[in-house]
Amino acid sequence: MKVFFTLTALLLCILFSRSSSAVEQAEQLFNQLKPSLYQIKLIDKASGEKSSIGSGFQISNDGIIATNYHVISSYALHPKKYRIEYLDNQGNQGDLTLQSVDVINDLALVKRTVEQEMAFFELSNTAPHKGEQLFSLGNPHDLGMIVVPGTYNGLKKESFNDRIHFTGSINSGMSGGPVVNKTAEVVGINVATSGNSIGFLVPHDKLVTLYKNFLKSSPVSIEQQMTEQLLASQDKLITAILNSPWLAKQLGEKAMIPIIDVPFIRFGVILMRIK
Known part of the structure; x- marks a missing residue:
């Protein structure tokens, strides 16, 4: 019994130590990185109200900030209706310009105006x-x-x-x-x-x-970039489905179910009537 309580106490000490260490490490990381973290807001120009809100982080010393595409998607689709705004850890705010997107992977690059080189996140x-x-x-x-x-x-x-x-x-x-x-x-x-x-x-x-593709050549237009990405993804998806095994399965007396053997379609079935 004494051994049991000793081991329990030791385990609790280890868990508490690990938990305290994680919290301490998280706090150190936050204090180190917070100057390069931003709140990203989409503002309706007509009303001045927030349409969406998310987060972003600087990835270059000249003001390039990464965020999700879905955070700024309304602007990408209707740039005349909205504007993109940032808020930093010191309460400073300003406008952002949309530079590039990856619709398929839900990513976007926006840019703030900077007067001098700034700290940024390393990838x-x-x-x-x-x-x-x-x-x-x-x-x-x-x-x-x-x-x-x-x-x-x-x-x-x-x-x-x-x-x-x-x-x-x-x-x-x-x-x-x-x-x-x-x-x-x-x-x-x-x-x-x-x-x-x-x-x-x-x-x-x-x-x-x-980011590498953006540095090589910025998109001619965001609309064209999104169209090309969606068409390429559609072709990739259709090709993956057509090239995957299709297994026939009986359903009742007059129907067969082709089951598509791909991991990203849980119920990939199409009913075909057999006359």
């Missing part, structure tokens, strides 16, 4: 390993920037577009915020949640590709 050169502790940063429910610790659980299996399964509480308003490792390098971007501390991230390599 990781490698993907995290399963079980690695990560830190999600963002602006939930318009309450100010926070940091949420969580765990990397690999890529979501049933998804046509890559999504990281993140065990951490990503809340509304954190969309577009960065997820960093213990060395403060970005390894993902907040994008969605399923509740119960289950979140999903866009892998950082998608952002790396978008």
Whole structure:
């Protein structure tokens, strides 16, 4: 019995120590990175009201900020109706210009005007390993920037577009915020949640590709860029479906069900009547 209580006390000490260490590390990371974190707001020009709100983070010293496409999508579709605005950790705000988008991976690059070089987030050169502790940063429910610790659980299996399964509480308003490792390098971007501390991230390599392509050549127009991306994704999806095994299954006396064997379609069935 004495041994049991000793082991229990030791385990509790270890858990408390790890928890305290995680909180302390999260606080240090936040203080280090908060100058490069932003709240991103979409403003209706006619009413002056907020249409949407999310998060963003600077990825270059000349003012390029990454966020989710869905945060600024209304502007991308109706640029005359809305404007994009940022709010930094010191309460400063200003307008942003849309530079490039990745509709398929839900990413966007916006830019603020800067008078001098600024601190920015470094994008990781490698993907995290399963079980690695990560830190999600963002602006939930318009309450100010926070940091949420969580765990990397690999890529979501049933998804046509890559999504990281993140065990951490990503809340509304954190969309577009960065997820960093213990060395403060970005390894993902907040994008969605399923509740119960289950979140999903866009892998950082998608952002790396978008930013590199932007540096090579900025899009002629955002509308044209979105059209090309959607058509390419449509072709990719149709090709994947047509090239996958189709298994015939009997349904009643006069019907067959072709089941498409692809992981991203749970119920890929089409009913065909047999005369």
